[in-house]
Amino acid sequence: MTDVVRVPIVAEPPPQYAHSDDAGADLRAAEAVIIEPGHRALVGTGVSIALPEGYAAFVVPRSGLAAKRGITVVNSPGTVDAGYRGEIKITLLNTDLSEPFEVAVGDRIAQLLVMPVSRAVFVPVAELPNDTARGAQGFGSTGVSDAV
Template sequence: MTDVVEVPIVADLPPHYAHANDAGADLRAAEAVELGPGERALIGTGVSIALPEGYAAFVVPRSGLAAKHGITVVNSPGTVDAGYRGEIKVTLLNTDRSERFAVAEGDRIAQLIVMPVTRAVFVPVAELPSSERGVAGFGSTGVSDAPRAPEADGRRTSSTPAV
């Protein structure tokens, strides 16, 4: 059974779970906006919530908008802290290079995921314990387990000279 938490809300268009097992509740636009190619806009939802202590909400893109129209949430996930009481707004970005995208009042523009959070106690140390990954950074695990020739995908490797 899924845990349920009561979240007080003030909203004309409250977030709504489309299906019983959905993790994200749809957030709707409280205003109409048109986004040109490459444009972004901060869009109000008319939703204010009071999360209980120990919880946070995260605003994430809707997969259908991203796949079909190139619409995403710029600061995804946007974090709503338990102490915040203002309107939840969504910064949408139109990544399409040629098509405009119109947002009508009432359109589903993002999802809100409510989760328990753990507070960390940051402990200063002289050095960190070792790990299998170590200090290897972004992209260090690659995209496939299959071996590739260094130039097969057009990416430079440590043995491929820079041009």
């Protein structure tokens, strides 16, 4: 079993892990909405948490909704900082071109991952070391396939 962090929560029902080895706990809709094709909606979960310092929570899409219905989280991963105490709301996007998506109260609409995070100290330098294989090559520099 991995480390367990206790997170105070106000929620009815609280997020749940579907399986004992799941990384993300399911977040449920606290309101009903219909998301038309190509549109987005901010959906409340009724969940508020108090993360300990040194932790953050990340809201990510549910793979089944993405694959089967084209539903994703717009700003994925959505970051919940340790100091935030408001309701976690999720901006869902319906990428389907023809079918609206109906969200009912209680539907599992996203997942919440709670993770320890490091605090960076940014150190100004004149230039960065360029001794990596990739260096400053931009987006897509590693290609799509290993085929020559």
